[in-house]
Amino acid sequence: MKKEVKAAFIATGSYIPETTIKNDAFLSHRFFEKDGSAIGKDNATIIRKFKEITGIEERRYVRPDQTASTIGYLAAKDALDSSGLDKETLDHIIVAHNFGDVQYGSNRVDLVPSLASRIKAMLGIRNPDCVAYDIAFGCPGWVEGVIQASFYIRAGAAKRCLVIGTETLSRIVDPHDRDTMLYSDGAGAAVIESTEDREEGVILAHKTQTHAVDYAELLNMGPSYDPSEKNREIFIKMNGRKLYEFALTHVPLVIKAALESAKVALADIKKVLIHQANDKMDAAILQRLFQLYGLDKSPADLMPMTISWLGNSSVATVPTLLDLIQKGRLKGHDLNKGDKVVMASVGAGMNINAVIYQF
Incomplete structure (x- = not known):
């Protein structure tokens, strides 16, 4: 009897931006309520309460020359290097994000071409049967990309997928909104492969x-x-x-x-x-x-x-x-x-x- 095809993580990768932004970087911000009124608390108090609620002490931002696709490429390369696999054997590149590439000093989204196509080009993958596409699914996007890759593999439509999650939230936050302190930048990736030989992994x-x-x-x-x-x-x-x-x-x-x-x-x-x-x-x-x-x-x-x-x-x-x-x-x-x-x-x-x- 034929064994059931399952999906397994073969390798992972990530890119953590170099620039660290500590909470005290927001001491000079001018924060307002949703209705535009003054908050009525000093920034030191706002930041202290923010840390108590969220646990955040610092976050990472990308460099001015980086975008979601460039850091997604770095996470993808890390995963592929960790796997030792031939990149041309990938059947799908699935990239989860929500805002595309946003240039430094702007908050305008750039979605054409797709980030997946941009990353495929940066990786130098020439195989046209490696299908690259994006998904916008909120913060659960990468996990959903993993689920989609699993469906492809279990259906016999793919043997190997690269799933990437990449975002530069620092480019689309309102500096006058306290919630700005929540958001950061980063990218992570995983190679997922079909297997019939094991119950584990x-x-x-x-x-x-x-x-x-x-x-x-x-x-x-x-x-x-x-x-x-x-x-x-x-x-x-x-x-x-x-x-x-x-x-x-x-x-x-x-x-x-x-x-x-x-x-x-x-x-x-x-x-x-x-x-x-x-x-x-x-x-x-x-x-x-x-x-x-x-x-x-x-x-x-x-x-x-x-x-x-x-x-x-x-x-x-x-x-x-x-x-x-x-x-x-x-x-x-x-x-x-x-x-x-x-x-x-x-x-x-x-x-x-x-x-x-x-x-």
Whole structure:
């Protein structure tokens, strides 16, 4: 009897920008409320409360000469170099992002040609059967790219895919909005390959949902909060409180559904690699997940976090986290043969997804 085809991670890569922006860099900013009124608190207080809520102390920004496609290329090259594979054997290059290439000093998006085609060209891949395309799926975009690659592989339509998540959120933030301090830049990538020979090192199950009717506008684009700003530019905006409530209600249920599909017990999960959006929110999501199983407390090292020093780099957070662990660059965390992990994300749309993977 023919063995079932499964999808497996062969190699990972990432690019962490060189420029570190600490919280005190925002001390001179002029912040306003959504209605354009003064906040009524000094910036030192605003920044202190921001750190208490999010856990963010610093974040990374790209250099002026870099864009989402150029750092996506660097993450992709890292993954391919780590794999030792012939780049011409790739069947798909899937690039998750939300704003395309945004040049320094501007917030105008550039989506033509696609970032996937740009990165394929930078990699020098000439094989026309290597199909390159983008997906815009909010912060869960890279995880969804992994799910799409898994479908191609299991259907026999591909043997090897490169999935990249890359974003330069620093280029599309409103400097007069406190939420600006959340966002950062970065890129992560993984090579995914078909296998029939093993039960370990494969994607076991996944689950995706879109909650659009009531929640699509929790993350959107809008004008600056500065009432004197007349340039009509738009920036990323967020309803933080409602998004927090949405995530706590829905993300644990999606993870639970994926675990049930994989027939994996929560107690058997070694790590939960969750989108790094907010320290307290992620901790609350994990706590709610354990409560769904009638458990009071999760293991202290179950959910590795990078948000304190990398901020929220959208589609890049999960693949960067995975790459750091795989390459022994995240102290106190490792993954070994047989370990089962959850990879999950939530973001604009509102979209949620989860993948169960066994190393």
